[in-house]
Amino acid sequence: MDTPPRSSCSQKDVKEKTRAKYETQWGRYDERIAAERRLNISPVADPLLRMIMPFAGKTMVDLGAGTGGLAFRAMELSPPKRMIGVDFSSRALLVSKATASAQPFADMDFEGVLGDLERLPLADRCADIILSQASFNLLPDKSAGMKEMARIAKPGAKMVLSDAFRARRKCEGEPWAACVAGAVTVVEFSTLALSAGIIITQQIDLTRQVTQLVKSKKWDWPEFIEHRLDYRGFVMVKA
Numbered sequence: 001m002d003t004p005p006r007s008s009c010s011q012k013d014v015k016e017k018t019r020a021k022y023e024t025q026w027g028r029y030d031e032r033i034a035a036e037r038r039l040n041i042s043p044v045a046d047p048l049l050r051m052i053m054p055f056a057g058k059t060m061v062d063l064g065a066g067t068g069g070l071a072f073r074a075m076e077l078s079p080p081k082r083m084i085g086v087d088f089s090s091r092a093l094l095v096s097k098a099t100a101s102a103q104p105f106a107d108m109d110f111e112g113v114l115g116d117l118e119r120l121p122l123a124d125r126c127a128d129i130i131l132s133q134a135s136f137n138l139l140p141d142k143s144a145g146m147k148e149m150a151r152i153a154k155p156g157a158k159m160v161l162s163d164a165f166r167a168r169r170k171c172e173g174e175p176w177a178a179c180v181a182g183a184v185t186v187v188e189f190s191t192l193a194l195s196a197g198i199i200i201t202q203q204i205d206l207t208r209q210v211t212q213l214v215k216s217k218k219w220d221w222p223e224f225i226e227h228r229l230d231y232r233g234f235v236m237v238k239a
């Protein structure tokens, strides 16, 4: 099991292990399995997306896009002008590229970008809308990730981020790459957002939906229940 990082050296280590885990996981995926996952997780994604729709005319960025579970779901619900999915797993990007080249997405503008969320290879103020689902917890340096999000956001840009949150103290031996050890409290998250010039405008508790998905084996994330985490979604605005 991984441990939470304490120095920049162990942070690099944890990041590399996380990347390796997802390379293996997404290596087992193809467009069909990715579409099934997208549909399975829609009870968590849809309520948040609907809070900031429509997306017409908007440039959107999905941070930690994986195989595009959230990005393509957003495109299905309300096609944007452009969708950019960023991830550091090259295998995830291969699957999202295949999804993007088939209908109904072939006529839409999707670009998969290989990159680290703590150092985004994107221009300042390029995004009207930023999405992120179950990826923020995996960042060893959350302050850097939040600042990067603020940097690429246009002033007034909306952001929708969801992940597991902890209400209890961290325990020894919690797994990192399962989004557990890196989970923060809502207060810690709000402080990180505010320090980056990001204002939380709405919050939604999605714990029940995630628990049901895990119990019905539609989301392979037993650690979420084992470690009694909450799942929250936030709508935020770049000041």
Ligand SMILES: C[S@@+](CC[C@H](N)C(=O)[O-])C[C@H]1O[C@@H](n2cnc3c(N)ncnc32)[C@H](O)[C@@H]1O
Pocket: 015, 018, 019, 022, 023, 063, 064, 065, 066, 067, 068, 069, 070, 086, 087, 088, 089, 092, 115, 116, 117, 118, 132, 133, 134, 135, 138, 139
């Ligand atoms: C739990 S998956 C979620 C994927 C997608 N958002 C979804 O909900 O289907 C987390 C994703 O974050 C990516 N990730 C984790 N840390 C990252 C980092 N530092 N930079 C870029 N991607 C990262 C992983 O490769 C993985 O694809």
